[in-house]
Amino acid sequence: MLPFLKNFNLGFMNPLSPNDGYVALDIGSSSIKMVEAAVDKSGYRILNLAILPIPENAIQNNMVVDSAPVVSVIRRLIQENGVKSKQVISAVPGRAVIMKKVQMPKQEPAELEANIEFEAQNIIPDNLENVNLDHQVLFEAEDGNKMDVLLVAVKKEIINSYTDAIEGAGLAPVVMDVDYFALENMYEANYAGEAENGVVALIHIGAQYTSITLLQNGISTFTGDLPLGGAYFTDNLARQLGIGIEAAEAFKTTGLLDGKKALDLESTLRPTSEELAEEIRRTVSLYGAVPSDDGDGLKAIFLSGGGAKLAGLRQLLEEHMHVPVRMSEPFRGFNVGRHIDRNYLLETAPYFAVGAGLSIRRPGDR
Secondary structure (H helix, E strand, C coil): CCCCCCCEECCCCCCCCCCCCEEEEEECCCEEEEEEEEEECCEEEEEEEEEEECCCCCEECCEECCHHHHHHHHHHHHHHCCCCCCEEEEEECHHHCEEEEEEEECCCHHHHHHHHHHHHHCCCCCCHHHEEEEEEEEEECCCCCEEEEEEEEEEHHHHHHHHHHHHHCCCEEEEEEEHHHHHHHHHHHHHHHHCCCCEEEEEEECCCCEEEEEEECCEEEEEEEECCCHHHHHHHHHHHHCCCHHHHHHHHHHCCECCECCCCHHHHHHHHHHHHHHHHHHHHHHCCCCECCCCCCEEEEEEECHHHHCCCHHHHHHHHHCCCEEECCCCCCEEECCCCCHHHHHHHHHHHHHHHHHHCCCCCCC
16 A cells, blocks of 8 residues: 555444455546456456446535435446445545645554544644544654654545435445545556656546646655546537537547537647646646656656546647656556456546546555
């Protein structure tokens, strides 16, 4: 595991073997991604995966505000794909989470547990009764007197909006992670063996937001979001071409207007792609991750999310960032069951980056 906080562990009953009994649900703003994976001696193995859309207004302000369609889609994902697992690993959006690194005197775990709430009172701008609080020791100083601790807090109403929907589908939420950390987990599971010194950027382009995680020598140094995602591209296309949202979405994903190829998709998307690439460059540069032939500079970028497949975006981002930009392969380190459609897996893989990271989480992980 990366030396970084991994979960809000909600507790669980009747724990199963680590090889069975868990399904990951990545509940996003436009779709729900389901991944069921086994963890055994041979590594990770995909048992099931699928994706279904949800209404655009079901998730707002980082919460499930209309649970009925979310519950319905979760049930469909489980039933239509023959998933037997009932225990769910899911995540809240990182932008809904308060994270703060603090330095504290070195102390034993039991003492730290007792002191962490006092420390949090000075950091969390809310009554602690209203939040779920967690922590992780990141680093202990060589002299043994100090240690860096990551505090993480999220409002209970946000967590409850997701867990209530999961329970409404007849399932049991056992771990609520943070999507940033799930992406780190995905990267470690698939790329840790080829990690090099320096900074790697994990960029996940979702429907509403683009999240950025910077890892320096495998340790997270920055996480954040840009309010630009796939929906922003769709809206710009609709306005630019004078067409409806559905037609713009179809053109964005297929390059076809009214079923016909009339415009060059990549060049039509380019102004918005330039805007996103420049915002990513500014953000990454602001936190000191610039390309470097040696030392600890930016070495590579891994793209994921549905927006990662936008025509021309990967190449354009490579031009702006001056480092290799790779499409994430969330399951490259997984064994694939014989019943899994490999063409579907290849086509949809970028959507499942968060789900893949969640699917190998288990209660008690740190």
